[in-house]
Amino acid sequence: MLYRETGQYKTSYAADQAMFPILQDRIGIVLILIVAFIGVPLIATQYSYTGILIPFLILALAAIGLNILTGYCGQLSLGTGAFMAVGAYAAYNLVIRVPDMNILLAIFLGGGIAALFGVLFGLPSLRIKGFYLAVATLAAQFFVDWLFIRIKWFSNYAPNANAPDLTIFGVSFSSPLERYLFVLTIVCVMALIAKNLVRGRVGRAWMAVRDMDIAAEIIGIRLLHTKLLAFAVSSFYCGVAGALWAFVHLGAWEPLTFDINRSFQVLFMVIIGGLGSILGAFLGAAFIFAVPILINQIPATFGVPISTALAAHLEAMIFGALIIFFLITEPHGFARLWQIGKEKLRLWPFPH
Amino acid sequence: MAFFFEVVLGGLLAGVLYSLVALGFVLIFKASGVFNFAQGAMVLFAALTLVRLMGWVPFWIAFPITCAVMIVLAFIIERVVLRPLVNQEGIILFMATLGIAFFLEGFGQTIWGSDIYTLDLGIPKDPMFILESIFDGGLLVDKLDVFAAAVAGALVVGLALFFQKTKVGLALRAVADDHQAAQSIGVPLNYIWLVVWSAAGIVALVAGMVWGAKLGVQFSIALVALKALPVLILGGFTSVPGAIIGGLIIGMGEKISEVYLGPIIGGGIENWFAYVLALVFLLFRPQGLFGDKIIERV
Amino acid sequence: MNASSRVIGDTLLKIENISLSFGGVRALSNVSFDVRKGEIRAIIGPNGAGKSSMLNCINGFYHPQEGQITYKGNVRQQMRPHEAAAQGIARTFQNIALFKGMSTLDNIMSGRLLKMKRGFFWQALYWGPAEREELEHRAAVEKIIDFLEIQAIRKMPVGKLPYGLQKRVELGRALAAEPDLLLLDEPMAGMNVEEKEDMCRFILDVNDQFGTTIALIEHDMGVVMDLSDRVVVLEYGQKIADGTPDEVRANQKVIDAYLGVPH
Numbered sequence: 031m032l033y034r035e036t037g038q039y040k041t042s043y044a045a046d047q048a049m050f051p052i053l054q055d056r057i058g059i060v061l062i063l064i065v066a067f068i069g070v071p072l073i074a075t076q077y078s079y080t081g082i083l084i085p086f087l088i089l090a091l092a093a094i095g096l097n098i099l100t101g102y103c104g105q106l107s108l109g110t111g112a113f114m115a116v117g118a119y120a121a122y123n124l125v126i127r128v129p130d131m132n133i134l135l136a137i138f139l140g141g142g143i144a145a146l147f148g149v150l151f152g153l154p155s156l157r158i159k160g161f162y163l164a165v166a167t168l169a170a171q172f173f174v175d176w177l178f179i180r181i182k183w184f185s186n187y188a189p190n191a192n193a194p195d196l197t198i199f200g201v202s203f204s205s206p207l208e209r210y211l212f213v214l215t216i217v218c219v220m221a222l223i224a225k226n227l228v229r230g231r232v233g234r235a236w237m238a239v240r241d242m243d244i245a246a247e248i249i250g251i252r253l254l255h256t257k258l259l260a261f262a263v264s265s266f267y268c269g270v271a272g273a274l275w276a277f278v279h280l281g282a283w284e285p286l287t288f289d290i291n292r293s294f295q296v297l298f299m300v301i302i303g304g305l306g307s308i309l310g311a312f313l314g315a316a317f318i319f320a321v322p323i324l325i326n327q328i329p330a331t332f333g334v335p336i337s338t339a340l341a342a343h344l345e346a347m348i349f350g351a352l353i354i355f356f357l358i359t360e361p362h363g364f365a366r367l368w369q370i371g372k373e374k375l376r377l378w379p380f381p382h
Numbered sequence: 383m384a385f386f387f388e389v390v391l392g393g394l395l396a397g398v399l400y401s402l403v404a405l406g407f408v409l410i411f412k413a414s415g416v417f418n419f420a421q422g423a424m425v426l427f428a429a430l431t432l433v434r435l436m437g438w439v440p441f442w443i444a445f446p447i448t449c450a451v452m453i454v455l456a457f458i459i460e461r462v463v464l465r466p467l468v469n470q471e472g473i474i475l476f477m478a479t480l481g482i483a484f485f486l487e488g489f490g491q492t493i494w495g496s497d498i499y500t501l502d503l504g505i506p507k508d509p510m511f512i513l514e515s516i517f518d519g520g521l522l523v524d525k526l527d528v529f530a531a532a533v534a535g536a537l538v539v540g541l542a543l544f545f546q547k548t549k550v551g552l553a554l555r556a557v558a559d560d561h562q563a564a565q566s567i568g569v570p571l572n573y574i575w576l577v578v579w580s581a582a583g584i585v586a587l588v589a590g591m592v593w594g595a596k597l598g599v600q601f602s603i604a605l606v607a608l609k610a611l612p613v614l615i616l617g618g619f620t621s622v623p624g625a626i627i628g629g630l631i632i633g634m635g636e637k638i639s640e641v642y643l644g645p646i647i648g649g650g651i652e653n654w655f656a657y658v659l660a661l662v663f664l665l666f667r668p669q670g671l672f673g674d675k676i677i678e679r680v
Numbered sequence: 681m682n683a684s685s686r687v688i689g690d691t692l693l694k695i696e697n698i699s700l701s702f703g704g705v706r707a708l709s710n711v712s713f714d715v716r717k718g719e720i721r722a723i724i725g726p727n728g729a730g731k732s733s734m735l736n737c738i739n740g741f742y743h744p745q746e747g748q749i750t751y752k753g754n755v756r757q758q759m760r761p762h763e764a765a766a767q768g769i770a771r772t773f774q775n776i777a778l779f780k781g782m783s784t785l786d787n788i789m790s791g792r793l794l795k796m797k798r799g800f801f802w803q804a805l806y807w808g809p810a811e812r813e814e815l816e817h818r819a820a821v822e823k824i825i826d827f828l829e830i831q832a833i834r835k836m837p838v839g840k841l842p843y844g845l846q847k848r849v850e851l852g853r854a855l856a857a858e859p860d861l862l863l864l865d866e867p868m869a870g871m872n873v874e875e876k877e878d879m880c881r882f883i884l885d886v887n888d889q890f891g892t893t894i895a896l897i898e899h900d901m902g903v904v905m906d907l908s909d910r911v912v913v914l915e916y917g918q919k920i921a922d923g924t925p926d927e928v929r930a931n932q933k934v935i936d937a938y939l940g941v942p943h
Contacts (some may be wrong), residue, residue: 043819160472175654249765290608350483354482
């Protein structure tokens with residue numbers, strides 16, 4: 031009854047192509063934003079910011095980045111961690127070596143450098159596809175791991191790199207609430223930009239390359255250009271996410287926080303959340319976050335203690351099983367399930 | 383000079399270990415076009431099962447039981463994962479094997495525990511000197527490595543014969559070429575996949591035995607799967623001899639670059655050398671040294 | 681067909697002595713013909729004659745080992761498909777090459793990609809110039825959707841459409857590029873009589889209203905005779921006849937080729 035399009039006529043193409051064509055969706059997104067910006071700060075605890083919300087948002091941003099590359103443009107990448115690392119270390123080095131470097135600028139410049147790096151490792155995509163390309167991204171991953179461990183200059187000769195105080199334009203973002211709002215704003219803006227890109231000509235070109243690159247070339251799409259653009263944008267998002275992860279979430283970090291496990295984690299978010307969907311990145315991130323918490327809490331509520339090692343193994347099992355489950359039943363992940371749910375809601379309470 | 387040969391030899395023998403794992407990949411890829419990311423997890427699982435069983439029964443009982451376990455595992459994988467996904471593109475199947483890998487790693491360690499277990503197969507581990515007549519004092523090699531090389535060689539010969547000479551081998555090659563065409567001439571797809579995954583499982587067991595004897599059975603063995611990727615790129619995904627040669631080249635290359643380049647640009651080159659080499663190959667010869675050329679038609 | 685309202689101009693595309701081989705297979709041997717502006721040219725021949733390979737050479741997917749192709753008066757070097765598209769050549773395929781993950785509307789919009797100029801920055805912002813451009817192109821695409829009578833399926837993912845409709849959407853995508861030369865590879869394959877009539881009507885209208893030059897490969901002789909101005913016949917990679925439909929129909933070599941007379 032509630033979720034109805036009756037009476038909502040689109041009288042212009044602009045209305046039809048709006049991001050949220052259905053009025054209820056528009057109301058929904060406004061509500062979510064209100065909850066996120068105002069509601070959460072009223073009720074959240076310190077721990078939920080630092081332990082849940084901030085990492086969730088940052089990884090969702092990385093998942094958007096990977097989704098652009100793998101979900102929209104069809105280029106499989108196992109090197110997300112590497113791009114995040116490049117963003118983090120680039121931003122860090124800019125801050126400590128350039129006097130009076132604005133931290134916000136450093137984060138975005140870090141993303142820019144990650145974008146260049148992404149283009150470099152995306153060059154093979156001209157000649158190779160599918161999981162052959164994945165090997166190229168693995169090369170990037172392991173090379174970057176080595177680079178930041180070996181070449182001490184990057185971490186300023188300290189075992190861990192330390193984030194600077196977050197003072198931007200004179201405003202200090204030190205409390206968890208302030209950090210949360212900082213990250214939330216950046217993620218919302220970047221998600222909006224991503225959504226704009228994918229619904230316009232850029233996104234269409236990416237999806238054409240994903241679906242059938244031979245046909246895409248024949249209608250005039252320059253393949254290398256399009257693929258490298260996907261690598262660049264995706265790496266930019268991952269780089270910014272990496273810089274945020276280092277500066278805002280961790281504070282002090284070592285290179286291994288961006289290792290291959292991180293790449294797998296983000297890849298799982300994208301698969302489970304839904305390939306080719308900005309919403310899916312958020313759903314996937316939320317899910318990947320929820321599972322370890324559940325694994326830790328549920329046995330405890332039943333009075334059965336489990337060791338952290340066992341919890342880690344159970345996590346791996348559950349993720350593995352879920353990936354298989356989603357690939358079999360719904361390759362488009364949670365985002366598609368969400369869409370199906372909305373379609374059913376449109377009819378509810380009528381059966382058809 | 384002798385030192386150089388020692389390094390080369392050590393690299394070659396390390397390469398044999400990679401080849402053993404790569405063989406399992408080739409089997410599955412050759413027969414079903416699926417890149418089985420879970421091969422490393424299968425190696426770990428097989429090794430874990432074997433070593434834990436050996437805590438209760440002697441090796442000559444534990445080995446057949448583990449083989450049976452791997453066959454059951456193949457059966458389950460075929461039923462639960464492969465059959466529902468039979469017409470999907472390669473990338474979906476690859477991600478499904480990623481899921482299998484994670485599941486197996488978690489499952490194996492949940493059941494058998496995650497300590498490091500020593501695997502004692504009675505193979506002598508002490509080093510010995512060979513080629514004493516050519517090189518002064520001889521070259522130092524590990525007896526275990528020589529054993530591994532012999533095992534790998536036997537496996538290659540066995541597999542090559544299997545593919546070329548037997549009926550099942552012929553059917554496997556047909557399936558690798560074209561699923562639908564093979565089905566239309568009466569090849570039972572599900573049975574073939576069961577055979578292939580079982581064979582890959584047993585190859586994984588052998589690889590697990592050798593690795594386990596050398597390094598101890600531990601989780602890091604699963605990461606060997608990642609190393610096998612460059613081996614396959616070099617050798618070609620569909621070639622059994624290619625897996626061996628690719629492994630040898632990678633093993634040798636890693637050791638040589640570590641020993642000679644390491645002091646110059648910092649150690650740990652072994653971690654990425656294989657991938658960068660694979661990357662170079664991908665750019666100039668994507669089908670590897672022995673693989674089938676990839677042709678696209680419109 | 682009202683002949684007097686159509687203007688057939690000079691040579692748009694000239695194929696001279698084209699030879700193409702793959703490995704040991706000789707797909708085309710010394711083929712020459714031309715296509716005049718505004719005409720409908722049919723390429724026919726038994727299976728394996730090299731017709732699709734010929735189209736693939738024209739739009740740059742294959743590069744012939746010998747011979748040259750002159751398009752709009754310029755001799756073409758090794759052209760990549762996207763360059764051919766930029767020069768105004770559009771194409772449909774025997775096995776449909778639609779983007780299965782996208783809707784009908786998005787597929788046809790993708791045909792407009794070459795005309796969308798707004799840069800990356802405006803795309804990221806969307807509101808403003810990029811949106812205006814998007815809406816302009818949407819209007820143009822809607823005209824094509826009306827023309828092809830596929831309004832009802834515009835939001836459906838093309839993978840779910842029946843075969844005949846998919847072929848129509850593919851034609852729409854090719855038309856969206858406003859091509860000078862339209863290459864159609866068996867546009868009526870697998871269609872029933874009614875669908876074929878619709879498709880014929882569309883092809884004629886495209887040629888009539890937009891003046892698009894059309895080269896099509898087709899097996900249905902009735903369609904070929906009714907639609908085309910001139911026909912070229914290929915067999916085993918060689919040209920065996922070239923002329924008006926009536927001339928070709930009476931040509932003994934063509935009859936032999938289709939009847940399978942050995943030679």
